Amino acid sequence: MAVDKKPNRLIHESSPYLLQHAYNPVDWYPWGEEALQKAKQEDKPILVSVGYAACHWCHVMEREAFEQKSIAEVMNTHFVCIKVDREERPDVDAVYMDALHAMGLQGGWPMNVFLNAEAKPFYGGTYFPPKRWKALLANIAEAYATNRDELNESAEQFARHLNRNELEKYGLEQQNYHVREDDFKLIGHNLSRQFDKKNGGMGDAPKFPMPGNLLFLLRYHHHTSDQTILNHLHLTLREMAYGGIYDQLGGGFARYSVDAEWLVPHFEKMLYDNGQLISLYAEAYQATHESLYHDVVYETIAFVERELMSPEGGFYSSLDADSEGEEGRFYTFTKQELQDILGDEEPIFSKYYHATASGNFEHGRNILHRRIPDEKFAKENELEMDVLEEMVQNWKQKLMKVRASRIRPALDDKILTSWNALMLKGLADAYYTFGNKHFLELALKNARFILDNLKNGDRLYHNYKAGKATIDGFLDDYALLIRALIRLYEVTFDEQWLLEAKNLTDYTLENFFDEKESLFFYTDRNAEQLIARKKEIFDNVVPSPNSVMATNLHFLGLYFDDERHTSLSDEMLARVKDLLLKEPSHLGNWASLYFHKLTPTAEIAIVGPEAPEMRAELTSFYLPNVILAGATEASNSKLPLLEDRVAINGKTTVYVCYNKTCQLPVHTAAEALKQLKGAEQQPKFPSL
Template sequence: MAVDKQPNRLIHESSPYLLQHAYNPVDWYPWGEEALQKAKQEDKPIIVSIGYAACHWCHVMEHQSFENPKVAAIMNKHFVCVKVDREERPDVDAVYMDAVQAMGLQGGWPLNVILNPEAQPFYGGTYFQPQQWMRLLQNVAEAYESNRAELDSSAAQFVQHLRQSELDKYGLKQGTLQVREEDFRLMFYNFSTHFDKKHGGLSPAPKFPMPTNYLFLLRYHHHTRDEQALEHLHRTLREMAYGGIYDQVGGGFARYSVDTEWLVPHFEKMLYDNGQLISLYAEAYQATHETLYHDVVYETIGFVERELMSREGGFYSSLDADSEGEEGRFYTFTKDELHKILGTEEPLFSKYYHATAAGNFEHGRNILHRRMSDEEFARENELELDVLQDMVQTWKEKLLKVRAKRVRPGLDDKILTSWNALMLKGLADAYYVFGNKRFLDLALQNAHFILDKLRQGDKLYRNYKKGHATIDGFLEDYALLAQAFIRLYEVTFDEQWVQEAKDLTDYTLANFFDKAEGMFYFTDKNAERLIARKKEVFDNVIPSSNSVTALNLHILGLYFGEERYTELSDKMLARMKDLVVKEPSHLSNWATLYFHKLTPTAEVAIVGPKAPAMRAELSSFYLPNMIQAGSLEGGSKLPLLQDRTAIQGKTTFYVCHNHTCLLPVHSAAAALEQLQEKPPQDKFPAL
């Protein structure tokens, strides 16, 4: 960096994305009152430019436009310029993304929106080439001088749109929850119409992993035994694990694939993807015992621990797609490089990972990928399976050593509560399925880090870096952390965690809940007021904060005997139900909640000296519609464990459905037999 460059105001920020722009000639402000007041005082329009540290095209636009003194001069003369990290401020991003889409434009990042001094949007877009950007800015500046009233009128109309409730927009009415088998099957049918039956996932490209979609498929198959659901699940998880979207050398998944075959990824690696995919592959292994899924979980946790974990126990946000000025350079190899590393084994390696002299990516480089199982490859090449697998492990170790010497992709080292919660749950899920104590140790270390660094009293913060947490938490942070703590309780039987989940949920009821609509706002009632206060209901790569909250309420209602939780969860799902049936691929976490309500959720209490060991025995079986509570000696304060004792001093299982219990038993096998009986169905009195 040239020494004569002067920093702008972003130099004082903690976000790596904002710091990337701290030496731009653009007079950037962070989002906040200072910038908004300046716009009002000088009567200038505002440019809000939104992106994130791992965003490839954000970097391109910065280099082409924001580092260009000519472009910066236009921006500084006519506008107040504001940079936003969408990962730190998803509330700001959601408002202005909605505005751009209301303008009839395709959303994405970088997101560039132009506002009047009242922060009301009147124009926007995504990536602009430099000449295109300069022309746009000149035109807007001229229009702002000559047609101000027209622009303000347009902005007012967009604000009116932004303030419309999501529930009103889609005609989602309050009603009584009725769950029906035929509606559940219709969800799957509507979902299946989008299947890519050749490569897995949903058509067309680009393809995102969308973990909640496949968690729903697992549960659907468990309930219906529909082989089409299981076949598509296997195809998708296998093709993703074989493809270039998965780092074949170091483990972990890239954000998405640009093609239908999962071959060419957009190479950034996000914590939120990998945390959820650990959960998905662990659950898929529990249901199917596919060895590939075991390996993906172990390798992905290895990647996260190695490359995204802070010394304090938090997890960093992401790794960039680019290094040395090229996308994917860190992860790809030329045929010559492979020969130097592997010598005489290179031809077999290249056959296994489909590397060629011409390459399958830019600059003659190869994205390593597979097309068949180890069993098939060993047969085809007349190798013993264990010999092949030993060779593959050695190849990975050699390539990892070479990669360790390369220029690394940029690290976004901010720590976000909700993304850490997804990773925490992934680790707890992996421990539940595989029993590896290292996974539990990492989960507990992270849980204590979050409580120590990201909570103050009963409030959560969104972000943490270098000892500071500065942004109030959003519903996403509370909901996903509560979900993770519930899971952590189930694998430890330490009641601190389920009580923490209840406390977080009670805080959201007091500070995020809209009684009029029966849903939760994304922002705290005490948070900064934006031009619109949004509710998040659609499940994306990260499930919607309202669907996670509704699922938490369902489970906590069972643990604590809180009918108000259960009733609210039912009401939330009732309002969403018709849309979930029609568009399950956009509401798959809601569809999973529907699965939990289709038959009563099993309540399993385990009491006695061997409770943790007995819980581990039960976890060998795939039982997705079950909650577990446990105590070594009784005396628990948890309502689900009240009056439950170890009969005759022997560890005892109590299996209940809908507050009705079967006879106590003393083995996991006997409890499993009870769990596999059909539960009572009289669950839904009118609300």
């Protein structure tokens, strides 16, 4: 950093993304009342520029435009310029991204939106090359001075669009609640129409993992035994794990692949992706016992613990795509580098990971990737499996040692409640499947960190940095944490986690819920009021918080015998059902809720001295539509599900119930599984 550079107001922020712009010559403001008042006082339009720390094209636009004095002078003269970290303020991002779409423009980041002094948008876009950006600034400034009335009218129209309710916008009419087998199969059919049958996943490039859709397909296959669906799942999970989107040396997934083959990733690594993909691969292993899925879970958790975990037990947000001014440089190797590191073993290594002299990426570098299973590679190269496995581990150790000496991608070290909740659930799911105690230790440490540092009374905070939590929690913070705490209860039988989930749910019902639409707002009624108060219905790379809350209400209704929760969950699903049938690729988590409601969710209560061991035995089987409760002594429980449950004759006892009707109590996992299997063979309920 040059000594003559002076900081702007962003120097006082905690967001790594805002701090990246703290020495721009642009007179940036953070989002807040000071900037909005300045626009009114000086009668200037507002430029809101939104991005995030790991965003490659955000860095490019900063370098090409925001660091250039000639461009900054235009921005400072004619605009009040506001920088927003979309990960800290997803509410601001959502409002203006919706505006961009209303303008008929493609969304993405960096996002640059022009507002009038009332914070209402009238124009916008994403990345602009420097010449176009400078010309656009001049045109907007001229239009604001000479055609103010026309721009204000456009802004009013967009503001009205932003404030349309979801009923009106998507035709979400109130419907009677019915779940039907034929509708369930229609969801699966419509989703399958988008399969990439060659490479896995959905559609063409760029390709995102979308774990919520894949989790639904796993459950769809469980219900229907549709082999085509299972084949597609295996293809997708394998190709992602073999591809460049997965870090073959250090574990963990990049955000997406720029091509259809999962080869060239956008190298940024996000906590939210990896948390969800741990859950996905853990559940897929439970269903299939495919060893590759085991390895992916273990390696990805190792990556997150090594590179994203704070000493306090929170998880940082992301790693940048770039290092040393190049995207992916940290992760890629030239053929010569590989020869220098591996010596005589380089040819077999390069055959295994498909590295070439010319490279498969920029600057002659290679993205390591696989194409065939180890068993086939060993056979083709006349190697014993144990020899190949040892060679691969040695290669990884040597190359990871070299990587450790490189300049690392920048770390976004803010801690977000919602993303931590996804990782917390991933760890709990991994423990649920594999029984590895270290996974549970990490999960418990993270849960305590969240509740100690990101919760104040009944309310959650969204972010934590440098010992402070400052932004009010959003719906996804509550929804995803509630879901994670429910799972944490299931793997510990410690009721504090379930009671905490219930308390947080009570808060969301009081402060986020819209009785008119039977849906939740994204923002707390006590939080800052923007020009629109949005509801998130569609899944993005993270499941929609309304779908997560509907799922939470379904499970909590069963745990606490609360008909209000159950009915509300039914109403929410009924509200989106038509959309779900038509567009399941954007509502995968709603589809999973449909699965849970298609047949009654099994309620399994385990009571007795060996309750944890019995739970572990049961969860070694794939049981995707059950809830688990347990205690060594049920008399101490506050859960209706455990009322009047005893360890008969002092022996650990399992109670399997559906729809408030219970089977005979049994004392072994095998007997309980028979009851579950028998229940699965009962006729499906056309409506509940």
